[in-house]
Amino acid sequence: MKNISLAIILMVAPTFAHAWPWSMDQGNQISIKPQESYDPANPGMYPFPSRSVPVPNTPTSSIEVKDKDAAFKLKNPVPITARSVDMGHRLFSIYCVPCHGKSGTGNGYVGQKLILQPWNLTSSNTIHSWNSPDYPDGYIFGMITFGGAVMPVYAIDLSPTERWEVIDYVRAVLQKRGIPAVASAAQKKK
Numbered sequence: 001m002k003n004i005s006l007a008i009i010l011m012v013a014p015t016f017a018h019a020w021p022w023s024m025d026q027g028n029q030i031s032i033k034p035q036e037s038y039d040p041a042n043p044g045m046y047p048f049p050s051r052s053v054p055v056p057n058t059p060t061s062s063i064e065v066k067d068k069d070a071a072f073k074l075k076n077p078v079p080i081t082a083r084s085v086d087m088g089h090r091l092f093s094i095y096c097v098p099c100h101g102k103s104g105t106g107n108g109y110v111g112q113k114l115i116l117q118p119w120n121l122t123s124s125n126t127i128h129s130w131n132s133p134d135y136p137d138g139y140i141f142g143m144i145t146f147g148g149a150v151m152p153v154y155a156i157d158l159s160p161t162e163r164w165e166v167i168d169y170v171r172a173v174l175q176k177r178g179i180p181a182v183a184s185a186a187q188k189k190k
Contacts, residue, residue, distance in 0.1 A: 088170070122176075144158065
C-alpha cells in the first residue's frame with residue numbers, strides 16, 4: 001500500500017511544480033510589448049514625433065486607398081529608374097516568386113499547387129494585354145494591396161513605395177518595357 005501511495009504522490013508532484021512563479025517569468029516581464037506605451041496614463045502606440053518630416057518621395061497614408069476601385073485610378077508616383085527596378089526585383093523575389101515564379105508566368109512552387117494558377121505578369125500573357133487601359137499600374141497596386149481570389153494581401157508587408165517599386169520591376173523587366181531613357185540618363189548623372 002505504501003508503494004502505491006508513494007507512486008501516486010510522485011506522479012502528482014510535478015503537477016504542483018508548474019504552479020510556481022518561475023514557470024511564467026519569460027512571458028510576464030517588465031519589458032514594453034509591441035505597440036504598447038510605457039506610460040500607463042497614456043496607453044497605446046507612440047504618436048509621430050512633433051515637427052517630424054516625411055522622407056522625400058515616400059507616399060504617405062494619403063496614397064492608401066479604401067478599395068480596388070479607388071486604387072484603379074491611381075498613377076504610379078515612383079518613376080521607373082534603375083534603383084526602383086532593382087528594389088522591385090528584390091521585393092518580387094521575396095514576396096512574389098513563390099506563386100508567380102522567377103519568370104513571372106505563374107509557375108512558382110506554391111503557384112503550381114493552387115487550384116487557380118497565379119496570373120502571368122509577363123508580356124507573353126495570352127489572356128489579356130498588360131498595355132490595355134483595363135490593367136493600369138493602379139490595378140496592380142490594388143491587387144497587391146487588397147489581394148484577390150488566391151492572392152494574399154500584401155499591404156501589411158509592403159509599404160506603398162515598395163508596392164510601386166514591385167510594379168516598376170514588373171513593367172520594366174517582366175513586361176519588357178525597359179527603363180525610360182530620361183530616367184536612365186538622370187540616374188547616370190548621380
